[in-house]
Amino acid sequence: MAPLPALITRENFKSFLESFDTVLTDCDGVLWHEDRLIGQAHVTLNTLQALGKKVFFVTNNSTKSRDDYVEKCGRLGFKATKEDILSSAYVLAQYLKQQGFQKKVYVMGMGGIVKELQAEGIQSTGGEPEVYDGGSLSTLMDKMKLDPDVGAVACGFDPYLSYLKVMRAASYLERPGCLFLATNTDERFPVASKGLVYPGTGCVVRCVETVAERPATVMGKPSTKMFSVIQEKNSLDPKRTLMIGDRCNTDILFGKNCGLQTLVVLSGVTTQADLEKWAASDDPEQHALLADYCLTQLDDLLAFLDPKQEQC
């Protein structure tokens, strides 16, 4: 048994608001679902910024670059500069830079990773479709040419997932010293419609890990690497930082791993039933998924915040 996250009410709101200077917020499932705002999330964050809170947008999504995120934030009514955006693709490029990586990266993923690598002057290959079109696998292997300069494999969200790309990634990973990085291991996206499930990056990563017979180094939440990258450029007090997220095994665990305060919103992956199940359990790993605070969705805060502040 463990306590459920505290609901934010008129009674505890003031002490809650005064307890943090910095907000790290997840994006998909908290602020938006794909291109659709979740309620008045933008007004809520703009108000917090007007009150002097520093806001960072922290996302495991690797499909977009930070420039793409600045554009998306602006389009949906959020106020964000490039320095306010932390994506797993950006952290991946920073990690390789810190390692003094000089070779080429094979990317199983989309433009976000490729662009962030380019921004750090790191060469990449892959990032485009490679589809099995029948024929014997030994013939395919005869035709496949590996790039001799590849020294790292980076897995992100890749809707072009294919057998040949997995073969290529696993083959590079046989090379001594080849780095194996993943942007995140999210199982699925917080979207469901008509009974369809939308697979996340985790399926690409687990697929390659299985063949490579070795684990990837994960850049995104719940790994603390993202917080280290923010910490390197800003000096934040973890105790006065609030992490907001909808997925407890990434967002909330990340917050706890970094010693932050945590707020779960139920507008994405996690449900009230999940929270109750974890609270009722005897398993400390399930208790670790329980945030300090809980809201149905982010703009519930507007009942207590004065949106006029937004104009300041």
Next chain:
Amino acid sequence: MAPLPALITRENFKSFLESFDTVLTDCDGVLWHEDRLIGQAHVTLNTLQALGKKVFFVTNNSTKSRDDYVEKCGRLGFKATKEDILSSAYVLAQYLKQQGFQKKVYVMGMGGIVKELQAEGIQSTGGEPEVYDGGSLSTLMDKMKLDPDVGAVACGFDPYLSYLKVMRAASYLERPGCLFLATNTDERFPVASKGLVYPGTGCVVRCVETVAERPATVMGKPSTKMFSVIQEKNSLDPKRTLMIGDRCNTDILFGKNCGLQTLVVLSGVTTQADLEKWAASDDPEQHALLADYCLTQLDDLLAFLDPKQEQC
């Protein structure tokens, strides 16, 4: 520490030969690599059959039906009838039949599974390419039609692995009561050339399991289901049955799980260095991978067997 598998020598050969009546042999990596015989494996098995040993061909490979295997065995010089072949695809169909399954199966895999299901009168869908060709994922989801009759997902080896197929499989697996079966979880095929790694069925299964957030029921080795299916039609004494394989975490573990004698050949996945590492370890899970006997390759037995017996 645990003892290494015993080498078969002129001294222990007679007692070894007299200790079993039945042979279960893995195929890829023991008898052949794709379409290439491993040494004189056919002469070895034919000689054992001539000496009165009953031989079953037991394979996790799900790409072919039992009829296809009879044809392949004949072409490569082995003597096998349909009843002598146990493939994971066949066991999968038998399992569904035992469960009284009446719905349709979504197949991520090749013809072997589809043909074995047909032979049991079980309907299936899937089994053909479904490739992401760009565009937004929400548009894709709008276009994707799920089959209302699907009540099971079967994962096998699938070179047409794609994001859309994983989405489809995971979506069916959200349905209450939907069965989730896998032919096997082999990580890679025992073939390597020019630094290329050849991904096995395991990568398809782990990929779907990750998104579905539930484990598949595995039909192939090391699960004992394959032995149950042979036992149902033949009465075998496990203690007088020899399992031959090249992959210890499937073949040898299967043999041990079923109480059989075990022989590892080093013509496929397992190396002498693996055996030494497992023997030196303190981990009982690694000791479980150590077979009773070891040979470099199967036809080493011909030094002790009289191939003239084959003519009998």
